[in-house]
Amino acid sequence: MGLIPALERLTANFTRHTGMRCNLQVPQSEVEMTDEQAVVIFRIVQESLTNAARHSNAKRVDAVFRCEPEAFALEIKDNGIGFDVQNMRKPNTFGLVGTRERTLRAGGEMDVVSKRGRGALVRVRIPIPGGMQPPEDVDSA
Numbered sequence: 001m002g003l004i005p006a007l008e009r010l011t012a013n014f015t016r017h018t019g020m021r022c023n024l025q026v027p028q029s030e031v032e033m034t035d036e037q038a039v040v041i042f043r044i045v046q047e048s049l050t051n052a053a054r055h056s057n058a059k060r061v062d063a064v065f066r067c068e069p070e071a072f073a074l075e076i077k078d079n080g081i082g083f084d085v086q087n088m089r090k091p092n093t094f095g096l097v098g099t100r101e102r103t104l105r106a107g108g109e110m111d112v113v114s115k116r117g118r119g120a121l122v123r124v125r126i127p128i129p130g131g132m133q134p135p136e137d138v139d140s141a
């Protein structure tokens with residue numbers, strides 16, 4: 001299954017199980033990416049939804065996945081109780097710290113923005129190698 005139907009299924013199941021609204025925005029057609037990139041994106045959405053369900057007390061979650069010319073961009077935000085981002089530390093898990101490590105290994109970056117009472121936002125950017133480069137000049141010799 002491609003990433004986009006997988007995300008659609010994940011968010012639909014999330015709403016069914018938790019009763020929390022989840023609005024998902026994705027590209028209209030399947031995106032070309034490596035399995036590693038797709039897995040990282042999927043696991044971050046999964047972890048963020050699990051966190052929203054377990055910790056946030058939010059009414060809704062908004063998830064946006066975009067394919068830009070130079071990067072894949074992901075944002076998941078909830079409108080819940082928020083938390084102190086300084087206190088998250090759990091390497092080698094699929095908690096937020098582990099998720100960030102895996103994102104770095106896939107060549108991307110992950111940010112968590114939150115304050116108590118202000119919800120939480122997880123933002124990911126995975127550059128597309130070669131996205132900016134001009135076409136190769138194969139005949140120039």
Ligand SMILES: Nc1ncnc2c1ncn2[C@@H]1O[C@H](COP(=O)(O)OP(=O)(O)OP(=O)(O)O)[C@@H](O)[C@H]1O
Pocket residue numbers: 051052054055056057078080081082083088089090093094095096097119120
């Ligand atoms: N969306 C959220 N809303 C409120 N608090 C959150 C949210 N996401 C994370 N947190 C807080 O940050 C902590 C760290 O989250 P993290 O996902 O790294 O670990 P965890 O969910 O506690 O455990 P696990 O390793 O199973 O993911 C949580 O324990 C919780 O206190």
Ligand SMILES: [Mg+2]
Pocket residue numbers: 047050051094095096
């Ligand atoms: Mg977690």
